[in-house]
Amino acid sequence: xxxxxxxxxxxxxxxxxxxxxxxxxxxxxxDGEILVVNEVAIRFVxxxxxxxxxxxxxxxxxxxxxxxxxxxxxxxxxxASELISHNVLSITxx
Amino acid sequence: xSSFADKMRQTWDENILFSALLELTYSCNLDCSFCYxxxxxxxxxxxxxxxxxxxxxxxxxxxxxxxxxxxEPLAHKDxxxxxxxxxxxxxxxxxxxxxxxxxxxxxxxxxxxxxxFSIEISLHGACADTHDRQTRVPGSFDRLxxxxxxxxxxxxxxxxxxxxxxxxxxxxxxxxxxxxxFAVPLKFDSQVTPKDNGDxxxxxxxxxxxxxxxxxRHQHDxxxxxxxxxxxxxxxxxxxxxxxxxxxxxDPVGNVFPCVQWRQAIGNVHDQRMQQIWQNSTALNSIRDKxxxxxxxxxNQGSKAALGAFCxxxxxxxxxxxxxxxxxxxxxxxxxxxxLNNTDI
Ligand SMILES: C[S@@+](CC[C@H](N)C(=O)[O-])C[C@H]1O[C@@H](n2cnc3c(N)ncnc32)[C@H](O)[C@@H]1O
Ligand code: SF4
Numbered sequence: 001x002x003x004x005x006x007x008x009x010x011x012x013x014x015x016x017x018x019x020x021x022x023x024x025x026x027x028x029x030x031d032g033e034i035l036v037v038n039e040v041a042i043r044f045v046x047x048x049x050x051x052x053x054x055x056x057x058x059x060x061x062x063x064x065x066x067x068x069x070x071x072x073x074x075x076x077x078x079x080a081s082e083l084i085s086h087n088v089l090s091i092t093x094x
Numbered sequence: 095x096s097s098f099a100d101k102m103r104q105t106w107d108e109n110i111l112f113s114a115l116l117e118l119t120y121s122c123n124l125d126c127s128f129c130y131x132x133x134x135x136x137x138x139x140x141x142x143x144x145x146x147x148x149x150x151x152x153x154x155x156x157x158x159x160x161x162x163x164x165x166e167p168l169a170h171k172d173x174x175x176x177x178x179x180x181x182x183x184x185x186x187x188x189x190x191x192x193x194x195x196x197x198x199x200x201x202x203x204x205x206x207x208x209x210x211f212s213i214e215i216s217l218h219g220a221c222a223d224t225h226d227r228q229t230r231v232p233g234s235f236d237r238l239x240x241x242x243x244x245x246x247x248x249x250x251x252x253x254x255x256x257x258x259x260x261x262x263x264x265x266x267x268x269x270x271x272x273x274x275x276f277a278v279p280l281k282f283d284s285q286v287t288p289k290d291n292g293d294x295x296x297x298x299x300x301x302x303x304x305x306x307x308x309x310x311r312h313q314h315d316x317x318x319x320x321x322x323x324x325x326x327x328x329x330x331x332x333x334x335x336x337x338x339x340x341x342x343x344x345d346p347v348g349n350v351f352p353c354v355q356w357r358q359a360i361g362n363v364h365d366q367r368m369q370q371i372w373q374n375s376t377a378l379n380s381i382r383d384k385x386x387x388x389x390x391x392x393x394n395q396g397s398k399a400a401l402g403a404f405c406x407x408x409x410x411x412x413x414x415x416x417x418x419x420x421x422x423x424x425x426x427x428x429x430x431x432x433x434l435n436n437t438d439i
Contacts, residue, residue: 016186016211018158020101020110025158027186029211032251034098 003077005055008093009048015088017045026088035086040065040072041079050092054080105340106331109382111372113159113336114152115343115354116145118170123194125230126218128259128296130289131165137347140363142172144348146179151368153183160185163354165346168195177208189213190255194234196241205248213245213252217280220268224261242276254280260298263305266312282309285422288411290357300422307429314433334389334406338381342372352381355407356416384416391417395427403427 014029024042026035037045040061047057058073065072083089096104105112119139120131140148152160160180167173168191180187187208193215196204204210217238218228225235245252254273256262262269266282273280284306288294301309333339338352338360345351348363350371360378361371371378388406403426406416413420 014209016158016184018112018156018184020104020112020156021108023096023101025098025101027158027211029186029209032211036096036098036101038095 002094003054003080003091004094005053005058005073006094007054007080007091008050008052009054009057009080009089010050010092011045011048011089012087015045017042026083028087030087033086035088037079040075041083044076044079045083045088048089102336102340103331106333106336107339109339109372111152111155111157111342112340113161113342114157115161115163115341116167117163117165117343117345117354118167118173118176119346120165121169122164122166122192123169123231124166124192124234126228127230128228128257128286128299130287130296132290135345135347137349138364139346140344140348142175144363145172145176148344148363148368149176149180149183149185153185155369155372158186159188161188161190163190166192166195168200174203174207177204177210181207181209186211190216192216192229192234193238193241193245194231196245197237198244201241201244201248201250205250211251213250214255214281215242215252217254217256217269217272218259219262220265220272224265227261228259246276252276253278256280256282257286258282258284258301258305258309259286260301260305263301263308266305266308270312282313284309284426285405285408287355287408290411292411294412303425303429306426307433310426310429310433332389333382333385334392334404335385337385337407338378339385342368352378352385353407355405356381356410357407358410358416381416388417391419395419403430 016027016029018025019042022039024037024039024045026037026045043061043064044057047060054076058069058076061076062069062072080089084091104110120133120135162177167189170176177187187210189210191213217225219225219235222235225238226232256269270280284301286296286300289296337356341353343351343354344363349359350361350363351357351359358377358381360375360381385406392404403423404419409418409420410416
C-alpha cells in the first residue's frame, strides 16, 4: 500500500522501544532484531498510536523540530517505509 | 548512525540506566544447596503499589530491560499482575526462573499475559541424579525437562543457564547436548559466589581445575566453530562493566544495588525515589569510581583472558575490595591462555 498524508500506521505488538540520549533503540521481540534510529525517527515511533495519520504526525513533529514541512514529510515517509520493511510498522488504512 | 554496541557503551560511559533486575521474592520452590540468596533477609517487602510506582518511574527514566528474578519470581503472589503491568509499560521483560512451576497452564498464562522477551532457566546437570542433588528436590529434573518441551511448543523463547560446580563438571558435554536438543543456548557461569551475606559455604561446590579446563575447552571449540574470537577485545569504555553505570538490582525489601552480584546498597526504594538514588547517591558515585578503577586494574594485568574472568561484585564479596583480583581469576585466565596458546594437555 503506498503512503499518503491520510495513511494510518500501527506498531506491531512485539515492538519495544526506548531512547538512549539522542537516538532510539527498537527491538522486535519476535526475532530479536534490534534497530538504532535517529531522534526524529524514535519520536515518530513514540507518537504512532493507530489513530493519527501521517499528516497529523507531521503536524506534531513540525512543532517540535525546526524544519520545513515538505522536508519533514519526506523524512517521515522514508522512516515509515524503512520501518515497514523491518516489520516495525504496518499500514492499517490509506 | 550508531550501532547497538555503541549505544551500550554510551550507557556505561554516561551512566544511563538501561536495565533493572528485580528480585521479587526470596521464596522458592527449590532449595539449591549453593544458592546465594539471603533467605532470612529482614525488612519490609515492597508492596504491589510500590512496585507499580517503581515500574512507572523506571520506564520514565528510559529503562528498557526489566529482569524479574528472585528467589523464584513466579513464587511472588503478584507475579502475573506485575508482569502484565510491565508489559503494558513497554519494558523488554526477561525472566530468570528455575522452570519448576512452568507447567502447561502457567506457561500459557506467561505467554499471554506477560509476553517475556526471554526466559533464562537454570539447569544443574544433565541427569536427574546431579540436577536433583543440587536443587535438593527429587523429581525436579524430570519436571524441568517436561516443562521445557511445553515452553518450546508454546514458542516461548528461552535459554539455559548453568553454574559449573564440582558436582556437574563431568556432564558439560551432555548438558550442551541437552540444550542442543531444544535448540537453545546454554550459558555457563564458572564462578560459584559466596552468599549475599558473605557466607562462603557455597564455594565448597566450586569446580575443580579439571572441570574449569574442560568448560573452557568446550567454549573455545564452540567459538572456533563459529569462527569468532574465543576472547573478546576489551570494550572501549571507561568502566569495567555496567554495574551502577547502566544497571541496578533491587532486592525484595527495596535495597538498591549496582548489580545483582555487587551487594553494596546505594539506597532503598522505601526511602527515596529511584531517580534521586541514581543521580545523587554518594555510595553509587564511589562504586562508579571503583568500576573505572577495576577496568584499569584488569587492563594492567596484560591478559585479555583475565578480563572476562573478573567480576567486581564477586571481588567485593570475597575480599571487601571491588578491584582486588581473587584467586579464581588468575586460575581461569591461566587456563584460558593455555588453551589459546595450545599448551593445555
Ligand atoms: C538466585 S537464582 C534466581 C532465579 C531462579 N530461581 C533460578 O534458579 O534460576 C539466579 C541464578 O543464580 C545462580 N546461583 C545461585 N546461587 C549461586 C552461587 N552461589 N553462585 C553462582 N550462581 C548462583 C542460580 O543457579 C541461577 O542461575
Ligand atoms: S532455584 Fe534459584 S532461587 Fe531457588 S534455591 Fe535455586 S538458585 Fe536459589
